[in-house]
Amino acid sequence: MKKINSYIDSVFQDEDDLLESVLLSIKENGMRSMSVSPASGKLLTMLVSLSGSQNVLEIGALGGYSGIFLARGFGSEGKLTSLELEESYANLAHKNLAEAGFGHQVSYMTGPALDSLEQLERTNKRFDFFFIDADKENYENYLDACLKLAENGAIIVADNVLANGSVADETVEPKHYTEVMKKFNETVANHPQLESILLPVGDGMTVSRVKIQK
Numbered sequence: 001m002k003k004i005n006s007y008i009d010s011v012f013q014d015e016d017d018l019l020e021s022v023l024l025s026i027k028e029n030g031m032r033s034m035s036v037s038p039a040s041g042k043l044l045t046m047l048v049s050l051s052g053s054q055n056v057l058e059i060g061a062l063g064g065y066s067g068i069f070l071a072r073g074f075g076s077e078g079k080l081t082s083l084e085l086e087e088s089y090a091n092l093a094h095k096n097l098a099e100a101g102f103g104h105q106v107s108y109m110t111g112p113a114l115d116s117l118e119q120l121e122r123t124n125k126r127f128d129f130f131f132i133d134a135d136k137e138n139y140e141n142y143l144d145a146c147l148k149l150a151e152n153g154a155i156i157v158a159d160n161v162l163a164n165g166s167v168a169d170e171t172v173e174p175k176h177y178t179e180v181m182k183k184f185n186e187t188v189a190n191h192p193q194l195e196s197i198l199l200p201v202g203d204g205m206t207v208s209r210v211k212i213q214k
């Protein structure tokens, strides 16, 4: 799987000095390297752009790497709201989004994402694209919260759903969030409000579309 991903990253994602500097800033600030893979980022850009989404919600900002890919999908008109536990991470992400030219189109809400999601629901906010990439144990809670904030036809993407391949291959170690992801994938696949698929890019992404209610 690693070789396949390196191959996809090398062929389909061009070298990008700005994104390289974002990854470097994450390291220099002593943060863990856990941004999406380059090809996963490219997929995010394409999904936002193909769906014409303009109001994107991200759960888990880290240093803004995926945020830049999401923003590239909506160009100069869209808005990104990003939820991040750590204020210092959100500050770095904001700086990096500004350097990428999206500083005025992004806003950060810091603290536990479940609290921010409740706040967004209370203020009747709506989004047409969601990217879930924070603490894995809360993925099902995040999915429920996203559904409450979703426009008809919205897209919900979740990262790391292959748990390093361990959801499909028992011999893979470590098994950090294998069971959580197996359950999440089952939920997404069988959810009455969603039409979904899992794409094995990076650490795996589920892509779901909220069914249009007439």
Ligand SMILES: C[S@@+](CC[C@H](N)C(=O)[O-])C[C@H]1O[C@@H](n2cnc3c(N)ncnc32)[C@H](O)[C@@H]1O
Pocket (backbone or CB within 6 Å): 034, 035, 036, 059, 060, 061, 062, 063, 064, 065, 066, 067, 083, 084, 085, 086, 089, 111, 112, 113, 114, 133, 134, 135
């Ligand atoms: C995998 S990283 C996100 C990577 C980012 N999406 C990217 O690809 O550039 C997960 C992030 O979720 C944040 N996080 C963890 N638990 C959280 C919570 N309960 N609420 C909000 N953010 C949380 C972490 O601080 C971390 O920055």
